[in-house]
Amino acid sequence: MSKKLILIMIIFLTLIAGGMLIGTDEVTGAAKQTVTVAKVKKAPAGLDDPAWQQAKAVQVPFEGKEKFAGKKATVNTKAVYAADGIYFRFNWQDAEKSVTKGAWKYDGQKWSHQEGNEDRISLLFEIERINKFATKGCAVVCHVPPGKTAKDGKFGTTSAAEKGDLWHWKAARSDPAGFADDTWLTQISEEKGGRKSDAGKGGDKKNMTVDKSKPMYMPAPGKKLSANDILLVAHAVEINDYSGFKAGDTLTYRMPKMPEGSRADIKAISRHADGSWTVVLFRKLDTGHDDDVTFDPRKKYNFAMALFDNSGDEDSYDSEVLTLQFAR
């Protein structure tokens, strides 16, 4: 072998070794956590798929706000990606499974709404850069007028150029259909917030009569209740005869619709067992929709999460902003 060739090989190998040593670990500040999305050959098929073992778990701390002020929560977070999809797995302690969401209950004489709301988890990504979201997180999209509480606040960005992608898993209103609600954030206005549903159909339908005194729908013949004992719109049929109900019977109040179009991008699987929720959300890396963030495994992303325990409003546990980075 000629000396020239040896020299070239030595330089080549030294540079590669040097590159590995220099590394590219960037400084992200002391508090910012990174969730690394592991690359897997085969996408996880469920909550306990072996593919999840390839992902490093990150314990994401959450701080309680409003009603939960002073309380803390932790969500064990994992993420993997395969050929064209990204998969998140969340696990958090929640002794009580809350899926009531004002469900109807019959006492033998009349129908009334039960106490109780639902458990939820939401994620916010940037579709187009939201000013200071990378450092301040959700605080920059929550606008509370001076002197008012969070309940009076509006959710949205400060300019039309800033766009957020909000994934909203709801134990009662989206999970039974097998989805998380796919919404997005745009500029806030004085009249209303900047929260929009993705293109397509979805959401839920209130199950009540025009006079709001009782439910209007029940499971269609041959149709069963879905996960968490929730009645889907697709499985419901109008009640013609209320005499068949007996005391103690319950019926879903907020019936999830099967989403379509861009609103049906985020699929969900869940389980509540042994006092904890395990939720998997998955989506295509690139949905091709303008109202979704496009994940490019070469890039890093900022995201923040919120956890809602039996809550229907702004009472939540919020995470700090996190970094999402893809392993190659």
Added chain:
Amino acid sequence: MNKRYGNQVNTFSEILGLADIIARMKLVRVPDDALTWHRFSGSLLLVLLVLLFLSGAFMAFYYSPVPGTAYDSVDYAMFSLPFGDVIKGVHYYSWNFLLMVMGLHLARAFIVGAYKSPRQLVWVSGVPIMLLIPALIITGDLLPWDQNGFWTTQVRISIIASVPVVGDFIVRLIQGGPLTGIAALTRFYVLHILFLPALLIFLLVIHFHFLKQRGLSGSWKENHPNRLSISFFPQLVNRWLLLFLAVTLALGLISWYWPAPLGDPADPTDSTFVPQPEWWVLFLNQLVTLFRGSLTVIGSVIIPGGLVALLIALPFLDTSPDRHPARRKKVILITLIIGIILAGLSIMGYVKHFSETHS
């Protein structure tokens, strides 16, 4: 004048009218060992500089030196253009390796006594180049307008501001005002892509001028009056091109597998962000940390300035004709002590900023 004008012109160089220049280049002879395994750092530095110029020029096409758009323009160049991240990576790794190879180049020149007569000015003309590279890095760090670049610049500016008498003036000069904003970014950009590269080329020309005048240093054992030589063109140029290709390929692969970092967009209101110093500046950072308050000037100016002065003065302090390290024990020992201290400071800095942070 080309003798074949008017007749048939059949080579590419003749078509371009370069035949005479090439003929002259062929007459230039350089030592046979001009680019060999023990003497390649200078050529490698040139390769890395060329790569920095080329990759930097590519990024400049897309860069917007305004705080509101700088980050997005870099993000666009990296992730929306084909191989944009690889080109940014080549730029990033090139300057990292440039510093390392520069250290090797300096160390070799010192060990073989290449600074001694008659090559004192080759050595002296190299020192400003060595100082200019960090200036290019410092001005370049701010350009992506990311958190690390922004806050690292704040630390550097505060160190400059601590220099007595001229500190504030220099800060105003480079920053264009009291805060790091649009004026600072514009000035850093202009310095980074125009003035500093122009100055670097000027200094390189001077360095090469002295190199050509005084020749490459031979073995430390003795001077070889009958050293073998090769032609500058095409032999040396071909070797260099081979090196250029190998390094480009290596850095391209490194950049592909370990992409250059781009942090979060700069948030001047986020005072909680703690920038960590880059590896090459750890010893300086530690010096500044050791000397605080009224003594800051010792760590920020006197010691670094003294080291630079020592480097420049070395050929005039060590004037003995001996080049063999065994016969230069005193100089070697002093340098070794300085080197160990600097390495120790770097390790202390690393432990402080990296190990302790992650533990």
